[in-house]
Amino acid sequence: MSSSVDTIRDLAAQDYKWGFVTEIDEDRVPKGLNEDIVRLISARKGEPEFMLEWRLNALRHWFQMEREQGEPKWANVTFPPIDYQNIVYYSAPKQKPSLDSLNQVDPELLKTYAKLGIPIDEQKRLSNVAVDAVFDSVSVATTFKDKLGEMGVIFCSFSEAVQKHPDLIKKYLGTVVPHTDNFYAALNAAVFTDGSFVYVPKGVRCPMELSTYFRINAAETGQFERTLIVADEGASVSYLEGCTAPIRDTNQLHAAVVELIALDDAQIKYSTVQNWYPGDKEGRGGIYNFVTKRGKCLGRNSKISWTQVETGSAITWKYPSCILQGDNSVGEFYSVALTNNRQQADTGTKMIHIGKNTRSTIVSKGISAGFGQNTYRGQVKILKGATGARNYTQCDSLLIGDKCGAHTFPYIDVRNGSARMEHEASTSKIGEDQLFYLRQRGIKTEDAVSMIVNGFCKTVFKELPMEFAVEAQKLLGVSLEGSVG
Amino acid sequence: MALLEIQDLHASVDGHEILKGVNLTINAGEVHSIMGPNGSGKSTLAAVLARRDAYQVTGGRILFNGKDLLEMDPEEAACEGVFLAFQYPVEIPGIGNAYFLRSAMNAVRKYRGEDELDAMDFLPLYKERMKLLEMDDKLMNRSVNEGFSGGEKKRNEILQLSMLEPKLAILDETDSGLDIDALRIVAQGVNAMRSPDRAFLVITHYQRLLDYIKPDFVHVLVDGKIERSGGPELALELEEKGYVRAEAEVQQALPA
Numbered sequence: 001m002s003s004s005v006d007t008i009r010d011l012a013a014q015d016y017k018w019g020f021v022t023e024i025d026e027d028r029v030p031k032g033l034n035e036d037i038v039r040l041i042s043a044r045k046g047e048p049e050f051m052l053e054w055r056l057n058a059l060r061h062w063f064q065m066e067r068e069q070g071e072p073k074w075a076n077v078t079f080p081p082i083d084y085q086n087i088v089y090y091s092a093p094k095q096k097p098s099l100d101s102l103n104q105v106d107p108e109l110l111k112t113y114a115k116l117g118i119p120i121d122e123q124k125r126l127s128n129v130a131v132d133a134v135f136d137s138v139s140v141a142t143t144f145k146d147k148l149g150e151m152g153v154i155f156c157s158f159s160e161a162v163q164k165h166p167d168l169i170k171k172y173l174g175t176v177v178p179h180t181d182n183f184y185a186a187l188n189a190a191v192f193t194d195g196s197f198v199y200v201p202k203g204v205r206c207p208m209e210l211s212t213y214f215r216i217n218a219a220e221t222g223q224f225e226r227t228l229i230v231a232d233e234g235a236s237v238s239y240l241e242g243c244t245a246p247i248r249d250t251n252q253l254h255a256a257v258v259e260l261i262a263l264d265d266a267q268i269k270y271s272t273v274q275n276w277y278p279g280d281k282e283g284r285g286g287i288y289n290f291v292t293k294r295g296k297c298l299g300r301n302s303k304i305s306w307t308q309v310e311t312g313s314a315i316t317w318k319y320p321s322c323i324l325q326g327d328n329s330v331g332e333f334y335s336v337a338l339t340n341n342r343q344q345a346d347t348g349t350k351m352i353h354i355g356k357n358t359r360s361t362i363v364s365k366g367i368s369a370g371f372g373q374n375t376y377r378g379q380v381k382i383l384k385g386a387t388g389a390r391n392y393t394q395c396d397s398l399l400i401g402d403k404c405g406a407h408t409f410p411y412i413d414v415r416n417g418s419a420r421m422e423h424e425a426s427t428s429k430i431g432e433d434q435l436f437y438l439r440q441r442g443i444k445t446e447d448a449v450s451m452i453v454n455g456f457c458k459t460v461f462k463e464l465p466m467e468f469a470v471e472a473q474k475l476l477g478v479s480l481e482g483s484v485g
Numbered sequence: 486m487a488l489l490e491i492q493d494l495h496a497s498v499d500g501h502e503i504l505k506g507v508n509l510t511i512n513a514g515e516v517h518s519i520m521g522p523n524g525s526g527k528s529t530l531a532a533v534l535a536r537r538d539a540y541q542v543t544g545g546r547i548l549f550n551g552k553d554l555l556e557m558d559p560e561e562a563a564c565e566g567v568f569l570a571f572q573y574p575v576e577i578p579g580i581g582n583a584y585f586l587r588s589a590m591n592a593v594r595k596y597r598g599e600d601e602l603d604a605m606d607f608l609p610l611y612k613e614r615m616k617l618l619e620m621d622d623k624l625m626n627r628s629v630n631e632g633f634s635g636g637e638k639k640r641n642e643i644l645q646l647s648m649l650e651p652k653l654a655i656l657d658e659t660d661s662g663l664d665i666d667a668l669r670i671v672a673q674g675v676n677a678m679r680s681p682d683r684a685f686l687v688i689t690h691y692q693r694l695l696d697y698i699k700p701d702f703v704h705v706l707v708d709g710k711i712e713r714s715g716g717p718e719l720a721l722e723l724e725e726k727g728y729v730r731a732e733a734e735v736q737q738a739l740p741a
Contacts, residue, residue, distance in 0.1 A: 432539070433575045440535050440571075441589035441645065442563035442596065451588070455579025455628065 028091040033084050035059060038190055041090045045159050045193070048166060058179035058189030065183050072183055075346040076375040076407055077315050079251070079288065087253060089191040089224070144208065153237075154199040155210050158226055161197035168199055172230055176259040176296045176323070184255040184290040184317075188224045192257070195225035200235035200266075209465055211240040227258040231266035233299065238269040240468055251279075251314060256291045264299030264326065269307070271464055272320075273472055276312035281370075283342030286314025293320035294350075297329030297358075305332035306349070307463045309472040311479045314343060319377065321350035324358035324386075331360040334460040336472070338479055339372030339404070348378035348409075353386035353419070362393040365457050368404035369480060379411040382419040390420045397427040398456050400449070400480070450477040486551055488513045488684050489534075489653055495544035496533050502543065503529040505709035513652070514681040518695055519688045520720060521706035522728040527688045528572060530706070531657040534686075535569040536562045550652065563589075564596035566652030570642035570659050577629040582641065583611055585629045586648055593649060614647050618674050636667035643674040654678065655686045660694035672697030692724035 029040050038059050042052040071082070148155050154165060162169055179189035196212045212227065231237055254276060260268045270293075279286025289312075295304035306320035322331025333349035351360035366374040380391045397406035406427055414421065430452055438448035454461070454473050461469045489511040496504040503526045511517050521527050532540045534547070536559040547554040554562060577585070591601040615625065618640045630638050639659055646654050656675070660668055675685070675698050687698055695703075695717065703719040704711045707728070713719065 431575065434577050436535075436537055436559060437571065437575050437577070438585075438589075439559035440563050440569050441585075441649065442560050442592040443589055444560050444592065445558075447588070447592070451580055451585070452577060455577060458579035 028088050031086055031088050033059075033087070033089060033191065037089055041191060041193060044090065045162070047162055050166070050170060051162055054174070054179075055190050058186050059191075061179055062183070062186035062190055065186060070183075075317055075377070076373065076409075077317065077344040077346050079315055079344075082251075082253060082288070084187075090193050148206070148208075151204050151207065152201040153204060153206050154197065156197055158192075158195040158197050158228070161228075165197070165199070168230065169197070169228070172228060172259070172261055174259075176261060176294045177257050177292050182292060185257055185292045188226060188255050188257045188292070192224040192226040195227045195256070196229075197227070198229040198237060198239065200231045200237045202232045203234040204232075205235070206237040209238050209240055211242070213242050223252070223254045223256070225256050227256070228261075229259070229268055229270070230261045231263065231268050231302075233264045233266060235263075236267040236269075238465060239271070240465065241270070241272045242275070251286055251288055253288045253290065254313075256293075258291070258293040258320075260293075260295030260304055262295065262297050262299060262302035262304050262326075262329075265301045266299060267303045267305075268295060269305045270295070270320070271468055272306075272308040272310070273468060273475065274308065274310045274312050274316070275475060277314075278312050278341065278343050279314040281341045283314065283371075286343070287312065289313035289316045289318065291316075291318040293318060294323065295321070295331070296323045297326050297331060297355075299329070300326040300355075301328045302326050303330040303332075305330075305334075305463070307332075307334040307460065308336070308347075309460070309464070309475065310335070310337040310345060310347060311475050313345075316343075316345040316347050318347050319349055321352070322360060323352045323354065324360065324389075325354045326358075327355040328357045328359075329355055330358070332463075333360075333362045333364070333378075334463045335364045336367070336457045336460045336476070337365070337374055337376075338367040338476060339369070339374045340479060341370040341372065343370075344373045344375075346375040346377055348376045350379040351381070351391060353380075353382045353389040353391070355386060357388040358386055359390045360392075362391070362395070363459055364393075364395045365460055366395075366397045366406055367400065367453060367456070367476075368397070368406050369400035370404060372404045373407070374405065375407040375409065377409040377411075379413070380421065381411075382414040382416050382421075384415045386416050387418050389416065389418070391422070393421075393423045394459075395423070395425040396456070398453065399427065399429045400453075446477075446480075449480055453477075453480060487511060487548075488550060489686075490548040491545070492547070493545035494530075494533070494542065494547065496529055496540050496542045498529065498540055503540075503709055504533070506545070507706075507709070507711055509704065509711060511653070511684045511686065513684055515702065516679065516685040516687065516698065516700045517702045517704065518698075518700035518720065519686065519704050519706050519711075520690070520692075520723055520728075523690070525706045526709045527690075527706055528657055531569055531655050531686075531688055534562075534567060534653075534655055535559060536567075560592070561596075563649075563651075564593050568646055568649055568651035568654045570639075570646055570654065570656045572657040572659075572661060574630050574638045574642055576631045576633075578631055580629050581626050582629050583608070583625060586611065586645060589645070590648060610648065614644055617647070617677070618644055619670050620644065635662040636664065639663055639667065639671055640674070643671050647674060647678055650678075650683075652682065653684050653686065655688065657688045658690060659687075660689055660691060668694065669697060692720045695720045 029037055035056060038055050042055055177185050179186045198210055200206050229239060260270060262268050276287035276289055297304055304322050310316050320333060324331050331351050337345045337347050339345045349362055362378055364376045366376055368374040376395050382389045395408055399406055408425055410423060434452055435448050439445060453476055461472055464472055487510045491507055491509040494504050494507040519527055529540060533542060536557055542555055549565060587602060587607045594601055620640050624637060630641060633641060659671060687700060700717055703715055703717060705713045
């Protein structure tokens with residue numbers, strides 16, 4: 001028995017393969033956070049006045065929050081205090097990022113993306129994925145822009161959207177996640193440097209997957225990007241997001257905000273494979289991934305679906321949520337979160353039912369290995385007017401080894417008697433008997449663990465776009481490799 | 486050379502000695518049956534042969550095909566040709582039965598330096614074997630053993646046996662929980678696998694299974710030791726008299 005536990009432990013200890021650093025000149029602002037820094041960021045980006053005002057407003061609010069209560073303390077994670085004055089809030093590859101042609105992008109950057117397997121090269125048209133790549137603070141390239149443009153789909157860096165589509169930005173920015181929402185959202189609103197913007201016009205089904213690839217490269221920087229996706233009436237879009245970072249022994253902060261807006265009959269599918277550097281076996285270094293993601297089903301019959309595979313980061317704090325405002329709107333949350341070694345995750349969702357006959361589905365799969373701590377935290381709220389609302393929640397935890405933990409905090413708040421709620425939860429240990437069964441048939445322990453874990457996650461993986469599902473399976477295998485040996 | 490040679494095997498679980506000096510030799514082509522009362526160590530013997538971690542071998546040795554079996558991991562033993570049909574096959578949610586079996590076959594083939602089977606090679610064989618075992622098509626893509634009835638689980642074990650083609654197949658109380666029709670089908674599956682280069686070790690509590698799978702040798706395991714060995718007639722005698730009486734008579738027959 002003990003040897004199989006050892007094996008599992010070894011399998012859980014696995015090297016991070018995306019930890020290289022790219023040597024590239026950076027243009028960075030001095031460390032620290034104050035109004036001057038925010039003005040500097042806004043100036044570097046040549047932003048219009050309304051953006052600067054918006055940022056300063058958020059910054060003032062953040063300072064007030066910091067004075068009064070500081071960081072949110074309710075999450076089931078622990079970390080030493082963060083010195084927000086010791087972070088560089090803007091770092092960009094030194095070279096004017098060209099948004100028109102890849103030829104003007106630093107070849108070192110292109111090499112980095114090639115190493116990461118990102119199809120940034122437009123010649124790879126067959127992959128049928130349009131990519132926006134964000135390196136440290138700045139978007140370096142957006143592919144397939146012209147092709148999408150023909151259909152009226154706007155897919156560009158946030159900075160570009162501020163310049164070219166200020167009306168859309170003004171109309172929607174901060175309407176789902178206002179800067180007052182939480183500590184990190186306020187911080188992001190003040191200092192966010194880039195991100196992606198998507199607008200899909202009325203009745204258009206976006207013909208390809210849109211994708212953003214985030215990479216933190218520079219040391220001592222934080223990454224604060226902001227994504228805004230608007231699907232107009234009858235539109236639909238599927239969006240993918242991937243993340244990696246180099247191995248560094250200090251923690252780095254990533255505080256992103258994602259806002260989704262679906263109008264009548266619109267659909268947005270948002271998939272994340274998060275593989276930020278998780279820190280080493282003893283818990284040194286790694287990314288603090290404090291992210292606010294929320295979608296608003298503003299229109300009737302709209303649908304927003306979140307799928308996330310979270311394998312990286314030292315600490316994950318994120319709750320991709322849906323506000324189901326339009327009647328008959330649908331919210332979905334499918335999640336796989338893996339914590340290994342000293343990783344901590346407190347993740348889940350909020351489903352806020354406002355409209356009539358709104359429906360939500362939550363499927364959460366938590367996997368803990370090593371000394372990992374994995375928490376599911378989810379809220380389902382049925383407001384008074386949400387007649388006929390329905391929620392189904394399934395929340396499963398899998399433990400690998402005997403030093404890790406799984407925790408579940410469901411909050412259910414129902415104010416309309418016609419609501420129908422279902423909640424299922426389970427916790428299981430990866431069974432010695434399951435493992436032995438597979439090994440007795442000749443399957444190596446590592447492969448057996450990976451098969452069992454993938455089997456456990458299957459209902460979530462099938463929600464991912466095909467190529468991503470394969471990627472996610474591999475990633476899960478790699479993240480667990482060495483935990484059994 | 487014998488296929489399997491067990492010499493003075495001692496094994497314990499959680500510090501309790503279960504096997505107290507087992508000796509057994511099995512040649513290729515032979516079918517051996519191990520019978521014995523509950524708690525005599527039958528399943529422990531099967532688990533040790535399959536190299537299950539929780540069972541500690543405290544003495545003796547086992548040679549399989551001339552190699553030291555006790556040096557092997559479960560997966561190595563499996564790849565060398567040891568197959569255990571489980572008494573209680575586990576369910577593994579989310580892993581398709583066909584996918585699992587193909588992965589297992591390919592693991593074994595890889596170990597032996599053979600090419601891996603792709604889905605096109607695998608599927609026809611899988612379907613054909615399922616048909617022989619009268620298994621329902623609907624089980625084909627279900628997760629391993631999930632939602633299978635007791636009988637379906639046992640048939641699934643024999644299906645795996647027939648696909649993996651081991652050198653030594655150990656059946657651990659495969660007859661338990663089977664009705665007479667299922668028993669006949671399972672036995673047919675096993676009999677179809679009998680060959681001069683394959684041996685079987687059939688562990689059972691009841692003689693009933695041996696009506697269908699005729700053994701060459703029957704051994705009686707009592708309190709961790711093989712007390713008697715004989716031909717198929719020994720099984721009949723045990724059935725008639727029960728383990729206790731049969732044992733008592735043996736004891737009486739011994740010189741004082």
